[in-house]
Amino acid sequence: MSIDDSTRPRDAVKSGGVQRAARRRVTKIEDVAALVGVSASTVSRALARPERVLPETRARILEAVRQTGYTPNPAARTLRAARSMNVLVVLSSPGHDEPMVSAFFNELLMGIDLALSAAGYGMLLGNLYQSVEREERVVNLVAAGQVDGVLLMLNRMPKASGRSLTDSGVPMVSVTAPAAPGLPLVAIDEEAAAAAVARHLLELGHRRFGYLGGPADHAIEQRRCAGFMATLADARIGADAVVRYPGDFRVGSGRRxxxxxxxxxTRPSAVFAISDEMAIGFMKEVRQSGLAVPADLSLVGFDGIPFAEFCEPPLTTVRQPRELIGRSAAELLVALMQGTELxxxxxxxxxxxxxxLGGTTAPPRT
Incomplete structure (x- = not known):
């Protein structure tokens, strides 16, 4: 379905953009219904119970929602008294047998909570656990206007029944990894950090490397791998000289x-694990085999989780300013929720x- 200028809200045409018009005129569910040629109740069902609406009709409604900037609870966007005053933080653990929140996220969440509390907002935590049902509940929760904004701590945009979380029109910010193109992002310079790891190991004299990465489609894996491999390439060490170990950021994959x-x-003399949890699991296995770190193997992690400092020896790692990242992302989202244009x-x-620099890196044995 295509909605031409003659059918758009008049303010949107004059202003040159629906988003600017939305701050002057609140789009109602009846407006969306009129554009599509259906009843308001059909629009409501398409957003809350998409399985009860024909796919073609649902697609036309979602297109109208995108173009008008409609949100299911328009009062929540304009009247403070009607807002939920809650923000949803979405993350995803590999499964129900994993912790609700890993060690990496603790300080991030603390920074988020401090910033939201200072602005008068509460924080709701939604873990997808790789579950389609939970993902659909999250999408429906946001579409129903139960939260005023969303912080995404995962690598993709949640979807359910053909709808994306972006269809809700609720302000969103990605934290640590981009969830969707164009979405505001707060993170570290992954490539520069991984390049620093490679330079450190090269300066120690290492020339045979191992790389313990994450899922191939994950943006963090791609950036950290790019920074590490590019720095090795500058030292004339090709990709074929690097042993690749598959991982998923968790301890179990590090042990494997x-x-x-x-x-x-023919073991490498130095291994870079792109998460501390994987590095800790890796170190446990090699030490149990009788090998010594760093005498037989130099090892570097990434993230700077508290457990890394209490390893024996303490883990050399890349420390992220996680509380600062979380606080900055929350402050950015608050600005968006209050109508600030970025x-x-x-x-x-x-x-x-x-x-x-902990105690897990040293020059290789000659």
Whole structure:
């Protein structure tokens, strides 16, 4: 369905954009219904119970929602007294047997909560657990106007029954990884941090490397891998000289990679794990086999979780300013919820991470 200018709200045509017009005139559900040629109750069903509406009709309604800027609870966008005053934080653990929140997210959430509380907002936590049902509940919760904004701590935009979370029109910010193109993002400079790891290991004299990464389609994996491999390439070390170990950012995949390392007769002298949890699992396995860190193997993690400092020896790692990232993302979202228009440079905020030298790196054995 295509909605031409003659059928758009008059204010939107005059202003040159629906978003600017929305602050002067609140789009009602009846407006969307009139554009599509259906009843208001059909529009409501398409947003709240999409399985009860024909796919073609639902697609036309969603297109009208996008073009008009309609949100299911328009009063929540304009009247403070009618707002939910809650923000939803969405993340995803691999499964129900995993912790609700991993060690990496603790300080992030603390920063988010502090900033939201200061602005008068509460925080709701939604873990998708890789579940289609939970993902649909999150999409429906937001579409129903139960929250005023969303912080996404995952690598993609949640979808359900053909709808995306973006269809709700609720302000959103990505935290640590981009969930969708064009969405405001607060993160670190992943490539620069991974490049610092490579330079440190090269300066120690290492020339045989292992790389313990994350899922291939994950933006964080792609950026950290790019920064690490590009720096090695500058030192004339090709990708074929790097042993790749698959991982998922969790301890279990680190242990599996450690087992593969122990079984390999031509082991690398240094391994970069792109999460501390994987590095800790990796170190446990190699030490149980009788190998010593860093005498037999230099190891670097990433994230700077508290447990890394209490390893024996303490883990060399990249420390992220997680509380600052969380606080900044929440403050950015509050600005969006209050109607602030962001300049281009405000839509992507990247902080510098710090390479912290523990006791798990040393020159290779000669």
């Amino acid at each position: 990679a450690g087992q593969a390392f122990v079984a390999d007769r 300049a281009a440079e405000q839509r992507c905020i990247r902080f510098k991470a710090e390479l912290w």
